Amino acid sequence: MTEMNREPLLQVKNLKTYFHSMNGNIVKAVDDVSFEVYEGETLGIVGESGCGKSITCMSLAQLVECPPGRYEGGEILLDGKDMLKVSDAELRKMRGNVISYIFQEPMTSLNPVFKIGFQIEEVLTLHRGLSKEEAHKEAIHALDLVRIPNPERIVNEYPFELSGGMRQRVMIAMALACNPKILVADEPTTALDVTIQAQVLDLMNDLKKQLNTSILFITHDLSVIAEMADRVMVMYAGKVVELADVMTIFENPLHPYTKGLIASRPDMNTSSNRLTVIPGNVPDLSALPEGCSFGPRCGFFCEKCGKGVPELVEVEPNHWVRCYRPGGEDRDN
Amino acid sequence: MTTDNKNLIEVRNLKKYFPIKGGILQTTVGQVKAVDDVSFSIKKGQVMGLVGESGCGKSTTGRTMLQLLKPTAGEMFYDGVDTFKLSGNELKKYRTKMQIVFQDPYSSLNPRLPIYDIIGEAMLEHNIVANREEMMNKVFELMSKCGLFPEQAGRYPHQFSGGQRQRICIARALAVDPEFVICDEAVSALDVSIQSQIINLLKDLQDDMGLTYLFISHDLSVVKFISDSVGVMYLGEIVEIGSKEQIFEHFAHPYTEALLSAAPSFDPRKRNNSNRIILQGDLPSPANPPSGCRFHTRCPLATAKCSGEVPAKYEVEPGHFVQCHFAKERFAKRAENN
Numbered sequence: 001m002t003e004m005n006r007e008p009l010l011q012v013k014n015l016k017t018y019f020h021s022m023n024g025n026i027v028k029a030v031d032d033v034s035f036e037v038y039e040g041e042t043l044g045i046v047g048e049s050g051c052g053k054s055i056t057c058m059s060l061a062q063l064v065e066c067p068p069g070r071y072e073g074g075e076i077l078l079d080g081k082d083m084l085k086v087s088d089a090e091l092r093k094m095r096g097n098v099i100s101y102i103f104q105e106p107m108t109s110l111n112p113v114f115k116i117g118f119q120i121e122e123v124l125t126l127h128r129g130l131s132k133e134e135a136h137k138e139a140i141h142a143l144d145l146v147r148i149p150n151p152e153r154i155v156n157e158y159p160f161e162l163s164g165g166m167r168q169r170v171m172i173a174m175a176l177a178c179n180p181k182i183l184v185a186d187e188p189t190t191a192l193d194v195t196i197q198a199q200v201l202d203l204m205n206d207l208k209k210q211l212n213t214s215i216l217f218i219t220h221d222l223s224v225i226a227e228m229a230d231r232v233m234v235m236y237a238g239k240v241v242e243l244a245d246v247m248t249i250f251e252n253p254l255h256p257y258t259k260g261l262i263a264s265r266p267d268m269n270t271s272s273n274r275l276t277v278i279p280g281n282v283p284d285l286s287a288l289p290e291g292c293s294f295g296p297r298c299g300f301f302c303e304k305c306g307k308g309v310p311e312l313v314e315v316e317p318n319h320w321v322r323c324y325r326p327g328g329e330d331r332d333n
Numbered sequence: 334m335t336t337d338n339k340n341l342i343e344v345r346n347l348k349k350y351f352p353i354k355g356g357i358l359q360t361t362v363g364q365v366k367a368v369d370d371v372s373f374s375i376k377k378g379q380v381m382g383l384v385g386e387s388g389c390g391k392s393t394t395g396r397t398m399l400q401l402l403k404p405t406a407g408e409m410f411y412d413g414v415d416t417f418k419l420s421g422n423e424l425k426k427y428r429t430k431m432q433i434v435f436q437d438p439y440s441s442l443n444p445r446l447p448i449y450d451i452i453g454e455a456m457l458e459h460n461i462v463a464n465r466e467e468m469m470n471k472v473f474e475l476m477s478k479c480g481l482f483p484e485q486a487g488r489y490p491h492q493f494s495g496g497q498r499q500r501i502c503i504a505r506a507l508a509v510d511p512e513f514v515i516c517d518e519a520v521s522a523l524d525v526s527i528q529s530q531i532i533n534l535l536k537d538l539q540d541d542m543g544l545t546y547l548f549i550s551h552d553l554s555v556v557k558f559i560s561d562s563v564g565v566m567y568l569g570e571i572v573e574i575g576s577k578e579q580i581f582e583h584f585a586h587p588y589t590e591a592l593l594s595a596a597p598s599f600d601p602r603k604r605n606n607s608n609r610i611i612l613q614g615d616l617p618s619p620a621n622p623p624s625g626c627r628f629h630t631r632c633p634l635a636t637a638k639c640s641g642e643v644p645a646k647y648e649v650e651p652g653h654f655v656q657c658h659f660a661k662e663r664f665a666k667r668a669e670n671n
Contacts, residue, residue: 048524163615193386194551195612198595202611220525223554223597227604246601264529265599266558274536275529275558281494282524 008036008077009214010060010099010182015074017052017059020067025286029055031238032074034312037182042208042215044229044246046222046261048282052238053218057184060216061095079181096127100175104187106167110159116143117155120174127178142173146203165196169203176207182214189224201227222265226250234258237283237293240312244319254315254326256298292324300325340410341377341545342398342513346370347407349390349397353620365620367393369569371407375513375562380539380546382560382577384553384592388616390569391549395515398547399431400424411513429459432506436518438498442490449486452476452505459509471508478541479504480534496527503534507542515547520555532559553596557581565589568619568627575653585655585664588628626658634659 017030030052037043045053058064060076060083076083079098086094103109111119120142121135130138136155143151146169159167168188175183185204189197201224208215217228225232225246232249234242234257242255253259260278280297283289289296291306298305304324312322347368355362368390375381383391396402398409400417408415416427435441442451452475453468455461462468473483479500490498499519506514516535520528532555538544550556556563563580565573565588573586584590591610598604612631617623623630629639638658646654649664657663 048526165615193616194553194595195386195591196615197597198609198611199613201597202609221597222525223599226599226601227597229601250599250601261525264526266529266532266554275533277529277533278526279530281496281527 006038009039009079010037010216011075011077012036012056012060013075013077015056015059015076016072017055017064017069018072019069021286027285028238028288029069029285030059033235033238033240034074035233035240035243037214037216039181039214040208040212041230042217042228044225044232045216045218045235046220046225046232047235048220050237050282050285051235052285053235054186056235057101057186057216057218060184061099061101062091063101093127096123096180097178098180099182099184100178100180102168102171102175102183102185102188104190106164106171106191107159109171110167112159114158115155116157116159116162116170120155120170120177123174123177138177139173142177143170145176145207146170146173148173163196164192165199168192168196168200172200172203172207176211176213179211180213182216184216184218186218187220188217190219190221197224204228222261234261237288238285239293239322240320241294241322242320243312248319252319254319254321255294255323256300256325257294260297292322339377339412340374341412342375342547343408343410344374344394344398345372345408345410347372347394347397347409348405349393349402350405363620366569366622367619368397371566371569371571373564373571373574375545375547377512377545378539378543379561380548380559382556382563383547383549383566384551384556384563385566386551386592386616388568388619389566390619391566392517394566395433395517395547395549399428399433399515401433425459429455429461429509430511431513431515432509432511433515433517434499434502434506434519437522438495438502439522441502442498444490447487447489448472448476448481448493448501451490451501452486452508455505455509461509472504475504475507478538479507480530494527496523496530499523499527499531500534503531503538507538511544513545513547515549517549518551519548521550521552528555535559553593554599565592568617568622570627570656571654572628572656573654575650579650579653583650583653583664583667585649585653585660585667586628586657587632587634587659587663591631591633626656628657 013034015030015033019027019029033056047053055064071084117139120139124130124135124138139155140151143154148154148169189200192200219225229246231245233240236257242258253262263276264278266275278297283293291308292310295301295305310322310324312320315321315326348370349368351365351367352361353363353365371394385391397404404417409417411427419427449469449472453472456468456471462471472486476483476486481497481500520531523531548556548559557577560577562576564571567588573584573589591612594610614631617630625640625642626644629635644656644658646656647660648654649660
């Protein structure tokens with residue numbers, strides 16, 4: 001891919017975000033995660049609940065509450081700055097201008113007591129220093145951009161007057177108000193109906209082309225990943241287990257977990273009588289099994305897997321897998 | 334599968350309206366027609382899927398069928414008996430035959446009861462077991478059938494994961510030996526890898542016990558996998574109903590078509606599909622549904638006729654009903670193209 005030759009916009013190196021609980025347990029929510037996002041690309045992060053995908057993304061702009069969270073190590077290079085080292089003032093400048101977020105719940109992420117217009121204008125006056133009138137105009141423009149009908153009227157409405165899909169558009173408008181270089185979308189369509197989801201995904205793809213924003217797209221839904229992502233990162237128990245471009249992930253997955261995830265979904269075209277299943281449950285992050293965290297649920301488990309944690313290795317160009325036996329065959333190292 | 338041609342469940346003209354109260358006297362000022370004239374039947378041992386967007390009335394249909402909500406009008410026959418006409422002990426007898434599994438396994442289990450009570454309570458209430466000892470034996474049996482460890486029967490719901498809780502909910506529904514189970518978004522709240530475990534469990538239980546399911550879900554691929562017949566709901570009405578093949582392969586209603594094309598495909602090659610239909614706008618409010626065909630406000634094919642005239646149910650092929658003015662032409666055209 002051509003993106004590979006360019007400098008990455010966002011580079012995360014060995015990020016560790018741990019939570020220290022009252023009883024002394026350490027929950028390694030994000031454990032040694034590294035990845036890059038290039039300009040104009042969509043990186044999909046997929047995994048089940050509790051795998052650390054949201055915490056990884058919240059760590060990027062230091063949105064994880066500390067304590068109980070703690071950034072234990074690593075680097076987040078965004079636009080040439082290490083986000084874990086910058087001052088609070090600088091961080092505030094980066095948020096919204098360089099990196100901004102859309103969350104899952106459009107019902108709860110808007111303030112119910114302020115008008116839609118005010119909430120978007122606030123972003124513009126604070127981050128771009130616009131006057132009130134300018135901000136108002138810009139807010140209408142932003143709503144127009146996300147295809148909200150009658151933006152002049154909607155700016156004067158309250159969130160409760162809008163449907164879920166409309167609220168999510170408002171969130172997108174707000175997130176894009178300052179032309180961020182990277183947009184983090186954390187399960188943006190999970191709470192929406194299929195037909196509304198199709199509208200929102202279509203809108204995001206159009207805006208991406210129009211504004212050349214990079215998107216970090218978090219979801220548990222592989223079919224949404226198939227629709228949106230250029231490259232895919234699969235997470236399990238706080239670690240990246242596989243990273244490759246979207247075609248490779250769907251056509252030649254090598255990590256047993258990715259394989260299982262893809263096989264366990266009833267496709268619109270499957271006709272067999274039973275689904276393939278990954279046995280067992282997602283492990284408790286404060287009591288991870290020894291060795292490979294996926295070991296107890298893995299069909300290819302061998303002695304080696306129970307002892308050491310495998311490294312993330314590039315098994316073929318741009319295809320990284322954390323497994324001793326990718327594809328079920330023993331690896332040399 | 335024990336499929337004979339008898340209808341176990343037959344719903345006729347089911348209606349459920351919720352009153353809208355207003356004014357200082359709290360008089361009824363309007364009605365939300367959550368379920369409006371819905372009819373369908375399910376054969377013994379079969380699975381019927383009910384799909385639609387949120388607010389279309391699919392869950393209300395399920396709950397009204399079991400009289401967890403009082404029906405406004407209509408009939409619901411269970412094995413030839415109209416259960417809406419029964420009351421007291423008569424109805425109680427039928428309650429054991431029809432059970433429901435809810436969406437959220439976190440809020441549908443009593444946090445203060447140990448698992449054996451959650452599962453066993455109904456057995457004692459309905460005199461299915463004579464004493465607690467017998468109850469415990471049956472609880473253990475059910476737990477292992479549903480993939481739980483019987484030695485964990487003394488634990489409380491918070492000690493289980495979401496998938497295990499859903500297994501407990503299923504065991505609870507099966508405790509009274511039902512023949513008909515409504516799964517109301519039973520796998521929607523679960524993780525992908527757990528979802529497939531539960532779907533397989535539901536299928537196994539169906540094969541073992543000859544259960545009949547009404548499978549309510551918004552997830553088309555899950556419905557396609559598990560169902561024998563499918564009903565598509567929009568704003569309180571079933572707009573298209575037929576066998577799985579009829580709905581997924583020769584659908585004739587524009588809403589069904591839009592719904593199927595909106596579902597993201599599992600194949601990255603199929604993205605940027607220019608044939609995708611993206612519906613404009615949101616679901617209208619069921620308190621004030623559009624005139625004529627309820628779908629006309631979002632329908633790409635809508636004409637003046639659609640806003641004026643309510644379309645009749647039209648049988649495009651045996652057992653396949655479509656509620657659309659253009660059903661006949663659309664279906665004929667499709668048949669021609671094939």
